[in-house]
Amino acid sequence: MGDLIGICDRLDYLHWLGVDAIWLSPIFASPMADFGYDISDYRAVDPVFGALDDLDALITEAHRRGIRVLLDFVPNHTSDEHPWFKEARSSSVSPKRDWYMWADPRPDGSPPNNWRSLFGGSAWELDPASGQFYLHSFLRQQPELNWRNPAVRAEMYDTLRFWFERGIDGFRIDVLWLLIKDDQLRDNPPRLPLYTADRPEVMDIVAEMREVADEYSDRVLIGEIYLPIERLVAYYGSSGGEAGRPGIHLPFNFQLIELPWDAAAIAGAIAAYEAALPPHGWPNWVLGNHDQHRVATRVGDDQARVAAMLLLTLRGTPTLYYGDEIGMRNVNVPAEQQQDPARFDSLTGGRDPERSPMRWDATPGAGFTSGDPWLPIGDDLSAVNVASQQATAGSMLELHRRLIELRRSESALTVGNWAPVSAAGEFLVYERSFDNRRLIVALNLGQHQRRLDLGSLGAGTVLLSTELDRQGEKVSGATSIRGAEGLIVALSNQAPSSVGPSSESSPSTVS
Ligand code: GLC
DSSP states (O other): OOOHHHHHHTHHHHHHHTOOEEEOOOOEEOOOTTTTSSOSEEEEEOTTTOOHHHHHHHHHHHHHTTOEEEEEEOOSBOOTTSHHHHHHHHOTTOTTGGGBOEEOOOTTSOOSSOOBOTTSSBSEEEETTTTEEEEOSSOTTSOBBOTTSHHHHHHHHHHHHHHHHTTOOEEEETTGGGSOOOTTOOOOOTTOOTTTSSOTTHHHHHHHHHHHHTTSSSOEEEEOOOOOHHHHGGGGEEOSGGGOEEOOSEEOOOHHHHSOSOHHHHHHHHHHHHHHSOTTOOOEEEOOOTTSOOHHHHHOHHHHHHHHHHHHHSSSEEEOOTTGGGTOOOOOOOGGGOOOOOOTTGGGTTTGGGOOOOOOSSSTTTTTOSSOOSSOOOSOTTTSSHHHHHTSTTOHHHHHHHHHHHHHHOHHHHTOEEEEEEEETTEEEEEEEETTEEEEEEEEOSSSOEEEEOGGGOEEEEEEETTSSOTTOEEESEEEEOTTOEEEEEESSOOOOOSSSOOTTSOEEEO
């Protein structure tokens, strides 16, 4: 919850850090029941964030620095204050009635079926005037649009065009896998959202959205999709001429958020994901977002450095959540200051702990505001802020900047192959390669020193360590890796490589 001019003021920082694109959570007109994920006008900027002119200025200034701007498209539901819903609710014969999902109660007056809101309780809300219920997968202030209605689709696709024409480079699409529900409104089996998620018909919408994006050059669609990998990759669409159906460019891959911090589990997930991707599917990895606990809280401050190296050395587009680059942790939010209406995680205060303001400096408002911040700033401000980390060698921020810089300069990291080397206990090792260039990434997910043995490959040079004090170090045969250290080593013995299980010529590791 900041403003667009504030983002403009920080574009030089993003450019310095090496960021290619920014995704803004919803900035559209909204009563803010769910912090903008309840939209009352898809084509207007909410005054809390600024004006349309400010967005135009942000697009211009970002593009001037080579930074793309992505908005958040929320197609599953509107606000209950959207004029469409007000009209739909005004009468059961309103032309907008069928833009939303209405159903009669069961004979005993209870909701039409057993569908649950992801924020708790029944997904159905009674509209006393008509005696019907309307569907909401989230808050009752977020009524579900009816994506089976062609008029809804046409209007929503025109909304995408409206923003594309203003120069927006792409969209993150909210809850894409939930857009279509069972047409017979069948009860879900216990704990299985069989009839409310990942319905086959959603693929038609995915293809149509992609066709809209393809009307413009060089735009991207990224989908929020929480599904197992084998289902997630279906959202890439299928290639294959006539029979092929386009998908979105990047179905968000949340495995790094969901997996335990365990080398074997992570290595297995990377390999399974690489194997499941369709030939045209470009991978992506996400370390954090506004709905999940911060990475430094999930894995600890030291391991968050290793996690940064993991994110920025895997194959595919990395997504970083603001503040993770300085190691911000979840902030404790006292009950009276809580903002998040979703109470699915009441023990930890909903999603507020990961939404605390960005810390630019150590002043009372953290350089984010001169007024009262909308959530507490947190109590470790003196070290965890941009200004002090820019001035501190070896800081989390410097590590991020150097990782991004290395990633940009090494084709092996940006577009090269990924191949597993070994994963045992707390030690994860893989290889990235491009042409004859071979890089070994060795990550110590534990606290004890480990030994990286380059085996038959013999020798290499350290390009970067999470500790930042080993750059240029020659590695001959073997080297030790400290607890919570990650190392990127360029092999001097260059040889072509390909994605796949490690071969005999690959390095081996001893822990
Ligand atoms: C997505 C958003 C989340 C929001 C929900 C409802 O999961 O990321 O913040 O509350 O959709 O729109």
